[in-house]
Amino acid sequence: MSTPSRSTPMDLAAAAAMRGVRGANPLVGAVLTAPDGAVLAVGHHRGRGTAHAEVDAIARWEAARAADPGLAALDTAAFDPADLTLHVTLEPCDHTGTTGPCSEAVLRAGFGALRYAVADPTGDDGGGAARLSRHGVRVEGPTGEAAAVALTARWRAVRAAGRPWVTAHLAQSLDGNAAAADGTSRWITGEASRHHAHEVRARVDAIVVGTGTVLADDPRLTARAADGAAAARQPVPVVQGRRRIPADAALHAAHPVVLQTGERDPHDVLAAIAAHPGPWPHGRRAEHVLVEGGPHVLGAWFSAGLVDEVMAYTAPLLLGAGLPAVAGLDVGTLADGIRLVPDPAEGGPVKALGEDVWTHLMPAP
Incomplete structure (x- = not known):
């Protein structure tokens, strides 16, 4: 023994x-x-x-x-x-x-x-x-x-800052695009990547997207098992942006609570989440937020320094003049880039998911 x-x-x-x-x-x-x-x-x-x-x-x-x-x-x-x-x-x-x-x-x-x-x-x-x-x-x-x-x-x-843990989700081609030039994006990554992403959704309290994603893709933003069944706990969708969400949007049918905030600054989005009474799937307040984009939403959260970990799902696919996975970063020179480091937690920092590659990263200390 x-x-x-x-x-x-x-x-x-x-x-x-x-x-x-x-x-x-x-x-x-x-x-x-x-x-x-x-x-x-x-x-x-x-x-x-x-x-x-x-x-x-x-x-x-x-x-x-x-x-x-x-x-x-x-x-x-x-x-x-x-x-x-x-x-x-x-x-x-x-x-x-x-x-x-x-x-x-x-x-x-x-x-x-x-x-x-x-x-x-x-x-x-x-x-x-x-x-x-x-x-x-x-x-x-x-x-x-x-x-x-x-x-x-x-x-x-x-914890010292009094805010939730923030995970950024990127689904992209090998050349860093989230969609082709004509806007088609479903599906860039394969089934194994999507299954893992749904496992992550089931862990979190809130999932953040922009109004552009809602209007373009009409997502449900649910957490589902491999067989398609709904997970026991579902994240609360949070939509940042000022455009109106249609009353018949899939979000409303899939979730009892949908939080829309007209704020675009991620700090203000977190404040709106903190002020919302829920119900949150894991307790009395939101302690884990997943940001799924689109590209300008992700760029804003990266620029604000509020991303605590990155889960990037990269498909063996080249899209050329597509739409970038992250946009709006104010980076003019190499020295100003946002540095990330490999995170060995959760079987990372790199592993195969079907034909895709999952990369787990954290901000450089």
Whole structure:
């Protein structure tokens, strides 16, 4: 059951966290170790609504014990919770949201020690370390390991700004076009890309497009499974722009709530989203926004510095004098370009989706 490793437990926790998805919740990993440092369990958070990393590690440890209880006779320490240490990249939460508080789960497990790398900055969610300490757990942290700090740097900045996480969606040809010169765009990317894009839609609270997209394509903007069935939770469509949406638009038939704002500045769009009472699919406020365009909408969000991650779906197709996927950027020289860096989270930064290529990027720090 014990597995030696040259990496530190926090390194392993950070690597495990990268298997998760970015969004409203942070990437978090957890590793449980025995007194001799042997790794007993590794857990990670898979996204909003799923078990947190601490709970995942506890479940894996308990499953291993249940699968082979005879190991207790060979390695008693590995099954004495008070002698074990839980290493977590982010301070355990101490509140009840879509899941219960991780601090309570750690106390129930009976672990004797906790090490965490980064303090939870969000007020209501934080405080888990203090609670554990009050109940006799030996707590060390924040320890500040670089790999763990880097995991949540952008997420912490977004939380500090008090705004939702913003994902930009680009579906484009190899030469960077979202449509051919005559405006035809359905479908540039293949079925596998569209299926992945619908999985992302199901994670978010709001999906932003411009009035131009609504008038040209009449989209439903729903999240659907591979078989075409509607996902359990649907994003709220947000249409930015001043042109009127027709009463018979597909959006109205597909969604009980459609938010249209005459604002074009992305900061004002976020303010309108924050002021809207919902209902939001994942809670009392919008914490994850997906921007799907068109090109001038995407350009405005990039220019405003509000894009936290980019998911680009690129088809093996050349369109020549087509319509660009992103437009309106005020870039006159190479040095003024908006720099992005590969994001290894969620199986990225590059993977094949059928014939297409999915690229996962974040703004350069």
